[in-house]
Amino acid sequence: MMTKKITKIGMQKRPGRYNIFLDEKYAFSVSESVLINFRLAKDMEIDGQLEKLILADDDVAKxxxxxxxxxxxxxxAESEVITKLKELELDDNVIDEVMQKLREQNLIDDQNYADSYVRTIMLTSDKGPSVIRQNLRQKKIGENLIDQALQQYPEDALLENGTxxxxxxxxxxxxxxxxxxLQKVRQSMMIKGFKGDLITQILNNITIKEDPDEEWENMKAQAQKLWQRNRKYAFRERIxxxxRSLFGKGYSTEFINRWIEEQKI
Structure with a gap:
């Protein structure tokens, strides 16, 4: 098998990259880690098979x-790193080697990622466990890892944030x-990821201030709009x-009847 001799190794302007010259001609460049791994040095002889191994190792290094x-x-998350590497159109075997290397050096760890994510959400947002779980699933985090991570969100913090x-x-x-x-608040909290039993507990512990005068004024404004919208109907049908619309909006029978009586005057 034909071999060539390394006649020069030159450092690139980019830190950690080296140009390899074979038989006085530029052949390829490698990272410092590849240079060390293969003990590349001047006068070393390289055949075609060894060159392929060197270049394959350099693909992983890059x-x-x-x-x-x-x-x-x-x-x-691991899935994010894999997606990023695939965007670079790398071979699957290169991606597998890189991911294994990152795992061995504890540079990626889905449990650590999930734990950190839960703590961050707990401290900085109003999202509940269901939304957190959904978001972590989108990152392809395993269910057991998510269960473990959600233990970072204690009941007292959940109750405080939910309140x-x-x-x-x-x-x-x-x-x-x-x-x-109350219906709208419950719906909003469920969308945010809080469970029904916790929502009920929270709402039962909150004192809701009722202002009859304000509710009456709000209802009058709604009723006037509806009354105007239904003007094409006969008086009885209009009423x-x-x-019916005011009942559907949750206003009390007392207020509705009071307003209707005023229209009959």
Whole structure:
């Protein structure tokens, strides 16, 4: 098998990269780790098979370097790193070697990622366990790892964050009748990932301020819009349609009948 001799090894301007010259001609470049692994030195003879091994190892080294750059900014799930490497159109065997290397050096760890994610969400957002689980599933984190990570979100913190969310939503829906307000708050909390039994516990412990005067004014505004919308109907039908809509919005029978009586005057 034909061999060539390394006649020169030159350092590139890029740190950690070296140009290899065979028989006085530039042949390829390698990373410092490959240079060391294969003990490349001047006057070393290289055949075609050895050159393929060197270049294959350098492909892994370059991919590994890019993976490190990607991981330098924040914690990543394994699936995110794999996706990033696939975007570089690397061979699957190269990606497998890089991922194994990252695991061995504890640079990627889905349990660590999930634990950190849960702690961050607990401290910085109003999302509950169901949404957290869904988001981690999208990162292809295993169910057992998610279960373990969710233990980072203790019941007292869950209750505290859920209460803050409920109070915020109650203020947001303050112009609705109490019954409707509670329905909307419950729906919002379920969308955020809180479970029904916890929502019930939280809402039962919150004192909801009722302001009959405010509710009456809000209902009058709604009733007036409905009354105007139903103006094309005969008076009796107009009343029935308006009452039905107000009932559907959660207003009390007392207020509705009071307003309707005022229209008859």
């Amino acid at each position: 991919a590994y370097s890019k993976a490190l750059n990607y991981l330098a900014h924040q914690l990543r 803050k969310l409920a109070e915020k939503q109650l203020k947001h829906y303050h112009h609705f009748p109490v019954k409707v307000r 029935l349609r308006t009452k």
